[in-house]
Amino acid sequence: QVQLQESGPGLVKPSGTLSLTCAVSGGSISSSNWWSWVRQPPGKGLEWIGEIYHGGNTNYNPSLKSRISISVDKSKNQFSLKLSSVTAADTAVYYCASRPDDGVRMVFANWGQGTLVTVSS
Amino acid sequence: DIQMTQSPSTLFASVGDRVTITCRASQSISYWLAWYQQKPGKAPKLLIYKASSLESGVSSRFSGSGSGTEFTLTISSLQPEDSATYYCQQYNSYSWTFGQGTKVEIK
Numbered sequence: 001q002v003q004l005q006e007s008g009p010g011l012v013k014p015s016g017t018l019s020l021t022c023a024v025s026g027g028s029i030s031s032s033n034w035w036s037w038v039r040q041p042p043g044k045g046l047e048w049i050g051e052i053y054h055g056g057n058t059n060y061n062p063s064l065k066s067r068i069s070i071s072v073d074k075s076k077n078q079f080s081l082k083l084s085s086v087t088a089a090d091t092a093v094y095y096c097a098s099r100p101d102d103g104v105r106m107v108f109a110n111w112g113q114g115t116l117v118t119v120s121s
Numbered sequence: 122d123i124q125m126t127q128s129p130s131t132l133f134a135s136v137g138d139r140v141t142i143t144c145r146a147s148q149s150i151s152y153w154l155a156w157y158q159q160k161p162g163k164a165p166k167l168l169i170y171k172a173s174s175l176e177s178g179v180s181s182r183f184s185g186s187g188s189g190t191e192f193t194l195t196i197s198s199l200q201p202e203d204s205a206t207y208y209c210q211q212y213n214s215y216s217w218t219f220g221q222g223t224k225v226e227i228k
Contacts, residue, residue: 046157046165046208048217059215062122095164105171106212107155111164 002027004096004112012090012119018083022096022112029072030054034099035079036108037070039092047092051099052079086119093117123147123213127220135228140196142223144209149189153212156185156194159222160205168207169194201227 008020022035029035036051050060052070060068069082083090093116097108124147134140144154152172157165167176169185172192182197196203204227209220 045221046210046219048219061216097164105155105174106153106217107167107170107210108157108165108217109167109176111166114164 001110002031002033002098004098004110006094006096006112006115008094008115008117010116010118012086012117013121014087014119016086016119018081018086018090018094018117018119020081020094020096020115020117021078022080023076023078024098025077029074029077029079032101034059034101035070035072036097036099037081038095038097038108038111039090040095040114041089041092049081049083049094053101088119091117091119122216123150123211123218125209125211125218125220127207127209127223129223130221131224131226133226133228134199136199136201138199140199140203140225142194142207142209142225144187144192144194144220146190146192146211150211150213152188154185154187154192155210155212156183157208157210158203158205159208165208196225199225199227203227 003025005023034051037049052058067084072079093114095114096112098110126145154172156169159165173185206222206224
């Protein structure tokens with residue numbers, strides 16, 4: 001199974017843009033997976049952010065849609081998240097995950113270890 | 122948006138106990154319900170998909186049931202390594218939401 005590793009700044013200023021990258025190893029980003037982002041505020045539950053397929057199709061959480069952009073870089077075997085106009089409420093551990101495009105499970109089967117992003121001045 | 126409500130929020134049980142966690146959806150989601158286990162500082166781990174199908178490699182102590190709006194996760198004989206927070210997750214029309222979590226602690 002693929003391994004996923006998040007990277008990016010751990011501190012973002014309010015009103016700025018959060019940018020994270022997820023490196024995919026042990027498999028191709030062009031495989032039959034959707035590539036997803038999920039976040040978890042400290043001490044709280046999980047929130048799905050959005051996902052992308054290698055062809056560029058995306059699905060976004062309606063509550064975040066106006067602020068998020070997810071892209072894929074096939075040459076680097078990675079995908080990225082941008083979240084704009086951040087506030088303290090966006091402080092969370094951000095996970096990347098893969099969702100098999102099997103039409104059967106509709107679940108997040110593999111996860112990265114997560115990276116904490118704090119929004120603070 | 123479909124809301125997912127788990128109960129209880131926290132559960133205390135002894136090793137060997139049968140443990141049941143409930144997840145309710147705000148509208149019918151058929152069988153599109155999954156369960157995850159999360160230990161402190163770790164990513165969630167998929168346990169159950171399509172309400173009752175056991176993910177490969179997951180202990181058969183875990184089982185799921187339900188359809189429509191009410192679902193359960195059962196641990197048949199609680200083990201020390203099962204101490205964790207458990208989340209349900211629904212899928213509907215290319216959107217996913219999670220329950221608020223149930224923390225299982227060993228007495």
